[in-house]
Amino acid sequence: xxxxxxxxxxxxxxxxxxxxxxxxxxxxxxxxxxxxxxxxxxxxxxxxxxxxxxxxxxxxxxxxxxxxxxxxxxxxxxxxxxxxxxxxxxxxxxxxxxxxxxxxxxxxxxxxxxxxxxxxxxxxx
Numbered sequence: 001x002x003x004x005x006x007x008x009x010x011x012x013x014x015x016x017x018x019x020x021x022x023x024x025x026x027x028x029x030x031x032x033x034x035x036x037x038x039x040x041x042x043x044x045x046x047x048x049x050x051x052x053x054x055x056x057x058x059x060x061x062x063x064x065x066x067x068x069x070x071x072x073x074x075x076x077x078x079x080x081x082x083x084x085x086x087x088x089x090x091x092x093x094x095x096x097x098x099x100x101x102x103x104x105x106x107x108x109x110x111x112x113x114x115x116x117x118x119x120x121x122x123x124x125x
Contacts (some may be wrong), residue, residue, distance in 0.1 A: 058084070066106045070097070078118070082118035084108060087125040094122045 018024060020026040058079060058110055063071040073093050077085045097104065108117050 061108065061111045062086075065104065065111060077123065079117065082116065084117050084120045086120060086122050088122050089125070091124060094124060098121055 014025075017072075034051070058076045062074070062076050066074060072104070073089045075087045077087050079085070085098070089096060105120055107115065108120065
């Protein structure tokens with residue numbers, strides 16, 4: 001079966017467009033396009049947010065668990081890779097919190113989930 005040639009007007013149009021554009025019409029306009037959903041988890045993982053913890057949720061939970069005095073002198077900075085990083089204002093308080101770390105870790109895990117927080121680190125600031 002012989003292939004039909006496109007009508008003359010269409011061939012002329014295609015030739016004019018080819019000359020004007022300088023390249024042929026792409027056969028697949030979606031070739032080389034990647035959907036964002038493929039990269040979202042990698043981006044979240046790199047940002048340390050793949051565990052699904054909301055920053056406000058961590059802050060509110062910390063205020064409830066730590067008590068008023070400790071909450072005033074500490075601040076949750078981030079959760080990356082299951083490590084809760086807390087900024088502490090005074091070295092003496094940091095020492096005290098290091099001693100209380102197992103208790104604090106148990107309380108935080110009870111509130112936020114066992115698998116979400118693996119450790120706590122204290123940072124002076």
